[in-house]
Structure formats: C-alpha cells, structure tokens
Amino acid sequence: IADNLREEALFKNYTVVDPPTVVTTHLTEIIKENMADLLSYGEVQKLIQDLPEQHKKLVDEVVPSQITISGLKSVLQNLLGEVVSIRDMPSILEAISEATQVTKNITLITEHIRMRLSRQICASHVGPQGYIPVVALSPEWEKEFAESLSGNANDQQLSMAPSKLQEFIGQVRKTYDAFAMKGELPILLTSAGLRPYVRGIIERFRGSTVVMSQNEIHPKVKIKTLGQL
Numbered sequence: 001i002a003d004n005l006r007e008e009a010l011f012k013n014y015t016v017v018d019p020p021t022v023v024t025t026h027l028t029e030i031i032k033e034n035m036a037d038l039l040s041y042g043e044v045q046k047l048i049q050d051l052p053e054q055h056k057k058l059v060d061e062v063v064p065s066q067i068t069i070s071g072l073k074s075v076l077q078n079l080l081g082e083v084v085s086i087r088d089m090p091s092i093l094e095a096i097s098e099a100t101q102v103t104k105n106i107t108l109i110t111e112h113i114r115m116r117l118s119r120q121i122c123a124s125h126v127g128p129q130g131y132i133p134v135v136a137l138s139p140e141w142e143k144e145f146a147e148s149l150s151g152n153a154n155d156q157q158l159s160m161a162p163s164k165l166q167e168f169i170g171q172v173r174k175t176y177d178a179f180a181m182k183g184e185l186p187i188l189l190t191s192a193g194l195r196p197y198v199r200g201i202i203e204r205f206r207g208s209t210v211v212m213s214q215n216e217i218h219p220k221v222k223i224k225t226l227g228q229l
Helices: 002-011 022-038 041-049 053-062 069-081 089-099 106-116 118-123 139-147 162-181 195-202
Strands: 132-136 187-190 211-213 223-228
Touching (some): 041 089, 089 106, 132 162, 162 223
Parallel strands (some): 132 187, 132 223, 187 211
16 A cells, blocks of 8 residues: 555655545555655656656756766655655756756755746645735845855855744744634745745744745746735
8 A cells, every 4th residue: 555655646746536544544644744755766766767758868868967866866855855746757857957057956956946846836835715825934034044044155054043043933833823723824935045944944843834935936826925924
C-alpha cells in the first residue's frame, strides 16, 4: 500500500482518487509529510529515465552537464518538502537549465523553478471562493530580513538576532492563530529574495503554513489580502 501511495503522491499531486479507508488516508498523510525523505537517488534516476521520448534530448542536455543526479534530488526534495508536485518534470528541467546559467546554488535553483511552476502552485491554493487568501509580510519585516542577510548573492545566510527571531515567531503565531479561529488559512506572501529564509524559519514551528513569493503569483490568479504581518 505504501509503495502505491508513494507513486500516487509523486505523479498525481498527492491525491488518492478512490474512496479512502481510514488506513490509506492515514498512510497518505504520513507520506505527504515525509515525501522529501522518501525520494531516493534511484527514484530520481527512474523519474528522468521514464520521461517520454520527446523529452530525452532535454534530459541529456541538463543531466549531468548542468546538474548532477544528486543535485536534482536535492532540488526535488526542496519542492516536495513544501508539497509542490514534481509531476511536470520537463518544466522543472527547463527551469534548471535556465537557472544554472547564473547559479549553482540549490536554493536559488529551486526558487527559479517555483516561479516557472507558478500556475500549478497557485492552483493548489485557490480556495472555493475562487481566490488565494494571503497575509503580506510588512515592509518593516521585509527590511529586517533583508538587513539580516549576509554573504554574497549566491551564498547568503540569515543572521537575525535571536530576540528578533522570537519576536517574528510570536507575531506569526498570533496572526495565524487568529485566522484559524475564523476558519482561514492564508498563505504568507513575501518578496522573492526573502521567501526561502522566511519559510526556513516558519517551517520549524508551523510547517503547514505556505510561504509564497510575489513572483509566484500567476497573473491570471486572484488573490485577497486578509491582513499584514
């Protein structure tokens, strides 16, 4: 059962189409939470080997000359870790080819892929009302994060003071607990350059909170701003 569910999660964007039993539903949730860890080196090889013939040239151009199998595995794990489907491998490989022209940093490559998959990512967060509910990161916190980055453009680290980190965590909890009481679960919207660092903090204590960058909002998708953090 676990093997079947893993295959479904990899290729069908984490849904089980038949009426699930309690056991399969529970297993699906476990796999979703641990999908990144379940993706092995061999499975990554199989993913690209099983692509249709028309994509073979693309694979040959990108792997391993522009990115190794291990590097591709890390990129796919980053996507799966935030519940982003990796079904569209051709688009992912094309985005890798673009990104590796300017950087070899896995985080930055992942961020470029997310922008290329903006339609898919947005579609998964559109609610029944037809829009994505968002909470925007305030200019004050945007500035705080930006000023806390150190290193060069291809290898930046967040060096925020512990007191500020705790203040940020407290505000996230307060804001999202208030929305949860109203039955809302908005995404947190940040600028593109800060998204991975904001997400890196939030995933430690509120992993279910989706963090998206402004560059990932597809032009044809409606958003509704519910507040500011």
